[in-house]
Amino acid sequence: MKLRVIQVGVGGFGRGWVEVLARSEEVEVVGLVDVDQQALEEAGEKLGVDELFTNFEEALGKVEADAVLDVTPPTFRTEITLKALKAGRHVLSEKPLALSMEDAKAIVRAADEAGRVYMVSQNYRFNPVPRTIRELLGERAKGKVEYVVVEFQKGPRFVGFRTEMEYPLLVDMSIHHFDLMRYLLDSDVEWVQVESFRPTWSWFRHDPSFFMVLKMADGTLISYSGSWVTRGFETTWNGRWRFACSEGSLLWDNDKLYLSAGTKGRRKAELVDMPLTNQDYSLHEFVSSIREGREPETSGRDNIRSLAVVFASVLSARTGRRVKVEELFGR
Ligand SMILES: NC(=O)c1ccc[n+]([C@@H]2O[C@H](COP(=O)([O-])OP(=O)(O)OC[C@H]3O[C@@H](n4cnc5c(N)ncnc54)[C@H](O)[C@@H]3O)[C@@H](O)[C@H]2O)c1
Known part of the structure; x- marks a missing residue:
């Protein structure tokens, strides 16, 4: 079964991620979130998804999903990630993991407690x-x-x-x-x-x-x-x-x-x-780690050592x- 994903942040760098999700055979996009209505509609059209939201919590409550892909600017990272983990979703996030060590530690801890995969797409x-x-x-x-x-x-x-x-x-x-x-x-x-x-x-x-x-x-x-x-x-x-x-x-x-x-x-x-390279590889590694019940290569626990x-x-x-x-x- 395909991994059901909600993508948050579909404009800017998120546009490239929309393409990555569109060509992946391992995931199914079930919802999209962005505060920019135009970016949201463009992404919805590209992916054939009509579950479009301007509020992440609403999407989390209304759409059944296994995972969240976060491509919003870093200021929103901690809030989105902690909410997603608390709701039992796995999270793949763009870099950086967080804007402070305290937030980064809180995210790593939350993923552990929730027993969910948390991975940073450190694509280089x-x-x-x-x-x-x-x-x-x-x-x-x-x-x-x-x-x-x-x-x-x-x-x-x-x-x-x-x-x-x-x-x-x-x-x-x-x-x-x-x-x-x-x-x-x-x-x-x-x-x-x-x-x-x-x-x-x-x-x-x-x-x-x-x-x-x-x-x-x-x-x-x-x-x-x-x-x-x-x-x-x-x-x-x-x-x-x-x-x-x-x-x-x-x-x-x-x-x-x-x-x-x-x-x-x-x-x-x-x-x-x-x-597969770059984001396509990140997505594949994320999905594989969930299926195999293991930590991904660039898990939060590993990535916090780069962020530090x-x-x-x-x-x-x-x-x-x-x-x-x-x-x-x-x-
Ligand atoms: N890995 C890389 O090579 C690479 C390259 C560029 C950017 N990035 C990362 O990608 C992330 C996004 O960067 P960007 O340049 O695309 O930023 P951006 O400012 O263009 O925003 C991306 C999208 O997020 C939306 N957004 C903003 N706040 C939101 C919210 N609260 N909820 C939902 N959507 C929201 C914006 O409307 C926009 O469509 C950053 O963390 C950045 O570091 C990574």
């Missing part, structure tokens, strides 16, 4: 290049990795909450890169040291740029620089990653993966095959000090 890791890098590093294809250089440079002209919020890049985007670091190196982040700044030509109210150093629990050092006001020579959304290993290097550049050959040569890496790096980075940017990620867990 669900792609052939990161899957291949993790494999190659795991089997030490180029020896032991000791340091990593990550460069992210983009100049997007957003409209909406991102241009006004504090530390927009660190808070809204870097979660993908922090989660990739944990995934690729199969290790947690131990501490971060951040210098955050606002270039004079910035069109963001608050710092859209930073330089930072991170140390992983396995000892690997990472240099990570990012900017959302770059003019020219942009990287991709994944960024450009160099893995410096004892016998050579791996380079993830322009969404392709290269392995060093000798000291000057390079060869393109063969990538693992993935029939965001809050540690903001704390370091604010205070100028090195911040241990464990501090965020109150230990």
Whole structure:
């Protein structure tokens, strides 16, 4: 039987999710919720769903469903998730898990108590290049990795909450890169040291740029620089990653993966095959974890360790000090 899903937030990034649900054979969309009537009607037409609501609680009470997909802006995440879990629904949510550690912990606890699956769609890791890098590093294809250089440079002209919020890049985007670091190196982040700044030509109210150093629990050092006001020579959304290993290097550049050959040569890496990627993979992993009665790869319990790096980075940017990620867990 197909998993019956209510999608909340069908405009903005939710439009892409409507397409994902439309082509999935594992789910049936039974209700849609959005405060924007036009976005709601467009999504209803696309999916052939006429259970349309402007209020989430009403949808929850009126429509029989197994799960909720939350693609609303982060301010609504905690309320929607806690209500859905309390009503016995499984939840798949867009990133970020929450806007504070307290809320994130409350969500993880609520999912445990309800005995329901809670998963964050941390989609950047669900792609052939990161899957291949993790494999190659795991089997030490180029020896032991000791340091990593990550460069992210983009100049997007957003409209909406991102241009006004504090530390927009660190808070809204870097979660993908922090989660990739944990995934690729199969290790947690131990501490971060951040210098955050606002270039004079910035069109963001608050710092859209930073330089930072991170140390992983396995000892690997990472240099990570990012900017959302770059003019020219942009990287991709994944960024450009160099893995410096004892016998050579791996380079993830322009969404392709290269392995060093000798000291000057390079060869393109063969990538693992993935029939589903990005959000399609997230949805499949979510449905599979429910059917198999197991935790999904990016469950709340796992994802809170990526989210904590965001809050540690903001704390370091604010205070100028090195911040241990464990501090965020109150230990
Ligand atoms: N994984 C990614 O690559 C990626 C990319 C972009 C956005 N996102 C995430 O997706 C989420 C949504 O971001 P967005 O840019 O689409 O935001 P958005 O501001 O465009 O809002 C998305 C939709 O939610 C609706 N909405 C707002 N409040 C609502 C409420 N209380 N109840 C129901 N619907 C409501 C809006 O009307 C809109 O249609 C965020 O958490 C964001 O971080 C993820």
